[in-house]
Amino acid sequence: MPKFESSETKDAGQEPVIDFQNVSVIKDGRLILDSIAIQIGADEHVAIIGPNGSGKSSLIKVMTREYYPIADAPGLSTKIMGDDVWNVFDLRKRLGIITTDLQNTCLRDTTVFDTVLSGYFSSVGIYDIFDVTLEMKVTVLEILNFLGIGHLAEQKMTKISSGEARKTLIARALVHDPKALILDEPTNSLDMKSIYQFRKTISKIAKAGKNIILVTHDLADIIPEISRVILIKDGKIFADGKKEDILTGENLTALFEVPVTVEKHGDYYAAFC
Ligand SMILES: Nc1ncnc2c1ncn2[C@@H]1O[C@H](COP(=O)(O)OP(=O)(O)OP(=O)(O)O)[C@@H](O)[C@H]1O
Numbered sequence: 001m002p003k004f005e006s007s008e009t010k011d012a013g014q015e016p017v018i019d020f021q022n023v024s025v026i027k028d029g030r031l032i033l034d035s036i037a038i039q040i041g042a043d044e045h046v047a048i049i050g051p052n053g054s055g056k057s058s059l060i061k062v063m064t065r066e067y068y069p070i071a072d073a074p075g076l077s078t079k080i081m082g083d084d085v086w087n088v089f090d091l092r093k094r095l096g097i098i099t100t101d102l103q104n105t106c107l108r109d110t111t112v113f114d115t116v117l118s119g120y121f122s123s124v125g126i127y128d129i130f131d132v133t134l135e136m137k138v139t140v141l142e143i144l145n146f147l148g149i150g151h152l153a154e155q156k157m158t159k160i161s162s163g164e165a166r167k168t169l170i171a172r173a174l175v176h177d178p179k180a181l182i183l184d185e186p187t188n189s190l191d192m193k194s195i196y197q198f199r200k201t202i203s204k205i206a207k208a209g210k211n212i213i214l215v216t217h218d219l220a221d222i223i224p225e226i227s228r229v230i231l232i233k234d235g236k237i238f239a240d241g242k243k244e245d246i247l248t249g250e251n252l253t254a255l256f257e258v259p260v261t262v263e264k265h266g267d268y269y270a271a272f273c
Contacts, residue, residue, distance in 0.1 A: 015082030050232035096173025163194025
């Protein structure tokens with residue numbers, strides 16, 4: 001069994017991955033997150049949906065400790081995996097974070113293999129001073145093969161497609177055997193085939209025991225393993241519950257303030273406006 005599918009992840013305590021209570025964030029004198037309360041259980045996969053500027057990325061930044069909430073809010077909790085206080089580097093390893101910003105940062109004249117390996121050092125690229133072990137290299141190859149991109153190991157990041165680059169970033173996050181993967185609009189700018197393959201990849205990772213926390217505008221990104229959807233509007237939780245109850249035309253019309261129709265196709269949803 002590859003290291004990143006280790007029993008450590010599957011047996012990790014039953015503490016919620018995220019336990020946020022009364023989280024409010026002010027930026028430039030404006031309340032951008034308002035009294036957010038979200039608990040994401042150890043075995044849950046969740047999608048977070050909201051209009052542009054509703055606060056989705058800010059919420060993720062509270063999780064990654066880039067943004068800090070108002071400290072004296074009554075009952076404030078920003079617990080992650082049971083702990084409120086984290087070394088930021090450790091935290092970001094335990095939560096594998098995949099954003100478009102990270103993809104832009106990693107888009108260099110570096111091979112796919114080294115990009116994934118650099119995850120161990122939280123660096124971009126590999127340098128002589130790093131103590132690269134054989135075990136690290138073996139794990140990188142295992143993960144690349146698990147994600148179906150082993151054949152790209154020696155390709156330069158600048159020469160692969162956006163979909164392949166997105167998978168490379170996931171591989172980079174997986175070297176730490178994270179408890180969860182946080183994906184911020186992961187299918188942006190991917191074509192249909194890449195989107196299809198990407199969703200299959202995320203499903204596979206969910207089945208391998210990682211929590212998936214997916215931020216998206218596109219209902220079709222909500223893989224069947226995700227059973228809970230949280231809607232965010234104007235920095236507040238607008239709705240939170242079972243996917244089939246939340247993904248209705250009525251809810252999404254109110255959320256996006258345009259007429260929205262929702263259709264279900266097999267285990268997937270699609271929205272039209
Ligand atoms: N560092 C900051 N300084 C000032 N305002 C900020 C900052 N970060 C976020 N905001 C504001 O907070 C609001 C929420 O932003 P956020 O990026 O979280 O929204 P979002 O839901 O992720 O949007 P999108 O779907 O467009 O990515 C926006 O109005 C944004 O301008």
